[in-house]
Amino acid sequence: MNPETATKEAMSIEGAIGVALVDYESGMCLESLGGGRDFDLEIAAAANTEVVRSKVRALEMLGLDDRVEDMLITLSGQYHLIRLLEGSGGSLFLYLALDRSRSNLALARHRLKQIDAELRL
Template structure:
């Protein structure tokens, strides 16, 4: 599955508001879909590179030899789900914003895992 197909697939996840694929080392977005005037996905993806970097640094500082499966940020009306693709694509991560009133978090996590497995960059 190519990047554009992966983004389209992520947007079919219940409650999806927007999705991006970004590189946390460079801060660059490789693609994004959705969002709108309330959520600038290019800015959100770039800003969330700092979240991923901070968690990677924290694991190193704590000498935790493990990988991050996902990072969840819970807002009043949204979930922001970050899935680092470090096992397959180094410093890339999928970022998915969900409307809490329409999302099933467990299914969203499963959907991103499935997209990661099918992604071919």
């Protein structure tokens, strides 16, 4: 699947507020859907670029021969999932914001993993 289809698939996840495909090396948002006036997806995606960079640096500093698959940030009303994409050479991630009251975290993580496996860049 292409990036546009991937973001549409991610937005079909129950409770999705917004989704972005982001290059964490440049901080650029390549595709996005959702968000709105109460949730600026561009700002959220850019801010989470720093989260990803920090975690990748931490793994390098620790000398761990491992990679980040995904990260979860829980807020009182939302879940924020960050999935580093395997086929991207390690520089892209999918960022998905979910309404906590309308979503199933396990199913959302599973679906992002499927999208990752099907995405062709």
